[in-house]
């Protein structure tokens with residue numbers, strides 16, 4: 034008796050795929066429909082983990098399924114190679130980040146090959162390679178030309194430990210996302226991408242893509258569009274105007290005070306010379322140490338201080354006192370608000386704390402604050418008695434006519450801060466000349482290569498600043514002395530366009546050929562972790578829209594469909610080094626083979642859910658694959674290689690039953706995979722088919738058994754490609770991936786019979802075989818004839834008959 038030897042089988046097929054470059058696709062058209070299937074590229078740090086195995090197993094199943102359904106599938110791979118972990122490691126060990134990164138890339142390559150993922154290796158790259166980042170720089174300059182990349186001084190989040198600026202998105206609860214250190218604010222010159230110009234399109238086009246609802250919601254909330262008005266208040270002593278953004282201009286008559294953000298540039302100026310000056314100064318200083326989240330926390334006791342000044346409300350000329358308080362944020366709206374304690378919760382809390390007047394201007398709700406709609410009161414004769422929503426429009430019209438305000442839309446979305454004071458990133462291709470200022474590096478001088486340096490530790494500026502030979506250069510305009518920009522780009526820039534480069538990865542003359550790009554884009558199916566629901570996906574969408582506006586591509590969205598996979602956990606807990614519950618794919622692949630590891634990770638549950646890794650479950654899947662292989666061997670010994678059996682003439686008995694099971698499995702797996710990700714139930718269906726084949730192997734014809742076994746191999750191919758290829762070859766001499774996806778003979782399924790339970794008053798009395806598609810009446814008639822039913826209902830009063838099609842008939846009698 035032979036043994037299932039996954040390693041031999043896997044090595045054999047991997048070598049064939051490698052030698053024949055099976056998964057490479059050319060760019061020239063051949064009329065076949067195209068599909069671009071992509072998993073998020075890995076960040077190469079250390080070895081691949083279980084999340085990677087799941088990610089690429091999902092994507093590979095989709096790619097294989099589409100290929101065998103007649104599509105030309107682009108399925109490439111690359112590495113998001115710049116970034117902090119490699120650099121922090123370099124600071125500790127002195128090892129060049131490139132070295133550590135490339136070691137990790139080699140390990141990913143080895144493992145991807147050992148998993149048998151069907152990758153077009155001819156398009157592979159790392160984002161740290163000059164042949165890639167040359168084009169990252171080129172895109173940066175295109176955006177710069179368009180005014181979409183700009184430099185300005187900004188209060189930025191600064192991580193004192195990593196000594197770098199962080200994007201808002203990288204600050205979690207006031208702490209650095211990477212190292213957990215409390216984040217500080219600093220004023221620095223920084224580079225930004227003008228993503229806010231695209232806020233509306235980023236919002237509207239969410240309608241055009243097939244993404245999970247929760248990801249769409251997260252994107253929508255992140256953009257945070259609010260409709261309202263900007264209303265101008267005036268400080269009478271200085272005559273300065275202070276606009277506020279409000280979503281409720283209908284409540285203007287209820288404004289009883291005015292609040293500025295502590296960072297507002299006028300706060301100290303306004304307080305200067307008043308008795309409040311010192312208190313204001315002290316308050317502003319303490320607030321600077323608070324995190325954004327603390328400040329936005331509505332449960333916190335309200336704090337603030339009076340500025341000793343007042344402003345005039347434009348609708349009624351009323352003078353209301355000015356305060357500074359930390360619940361008003363500088364980054365939102367205008368950094369100042371009109372406070373309406375009667376209708377806004379936070380203003381209400383502040384007013385209560387500081388004993389300020391609270392006025393109702395909208396009727397409704399027993400108590401204040403009342404945030405809802407109703408009739409306007411205590412406002413002005415021309416608005417009182419109106420519904421507040423109507424009044425809102427009228428009041429804004431009035432403000433507009435008087436030049437005291439206008440309709441306005443506000444977004445939570447901020448411009449993307451992309452500069453980093455770090456070494457291991459893509460250099461920003463700009464030089465500074467005393468004469469000509471900021472000058473873009475000309476295309477023919479790209480890439481600006483990242484130089485090798487000795488000391489990676491940042492000192493508040495980029496470690497590149499110390500590389501004098503590199504920093505000192507000449508101005509492209511006048512040839513005079515100039516200095517290079519020493520900041521590097523956020524790694525999210527690299528990953529915002531990598532899927533575009535795959536389309537034409539070996540083009541040395543351009544980032545891509547537009548025709549080629551348009552023939553693949555958008556990505557038809559993107560697969561990745563939900564942790565990228567906001568940043569990466571938003572940035573990539575912005576890049577595509579900006580590049581489309583530049584005429585460089587047609588698609589308006591990068592990823593037509595998105596699938597987000599759940600996590601692999603252990604005993605219900607997230608795996609982490611600190612918990613010591615990490616497991617990696619490699620030992621499982623070594624022990625059981627890649628097919629088992631891949632099939633198991635897709636079998637443990639719906640792949641969009643979190644699922645618990647369980648070693649016994651791995652064994653079970655391994656046994657199933659071994660059984661499939663053994664049956665394949667046995668049948669092949671009996672039949673030799675032969676073509677699959679055609680439709681049976683007049684099948685009956687066990688032959689019919691096994692044929693039906695095979696076609697049922699084809700139908701089930703197809704439905705579970707066509708536009709869905711129900712891989713777990715698809716794999717379960719193939720298991721059922723194999724069980725049925727074993728059960729009936731002695732009583733069916735060899736042709737039927739051959740058909741059932743080869744079909745099982747064919748159907749399991751997207752999950753266990755090596756074992757499937759081996760069994761299919763044993764039985765047919767054919768290559769399973771060159772064989773079209775099987776078609777289910779639905780006529781066989783329609784005739785299928787099911788066992789229906791027959792009850793009287795809920796008690797089991799019999800079982801009957803009935804056609805699956807039998808009607809309620811037919812089922813009831815069949816059941817009523819059974820002797821054991823007759824015995825229990827005869828002479829009684831039939832109250833009702835409950836029929837659950839394909840399942841049960843229950844006679845209720847009295």
Ligand code: ANZ
Pocket residue numbers: 259278279280281284294360361362363364365366367368369370371372373376377404443
């Ligand atoms: C008066 C008012 C009355 C408001 C009322 C609300 C309810 P969203 O929906 O998130 O856009 N606001 C404006 N700028 C702010 C800032 N920089 N920091 C803190 N709060 C700010 O919220 C808009 C509302 O948030 C605005 O409308 C303003 O309060 C407040 F019954 O104005 B409202």
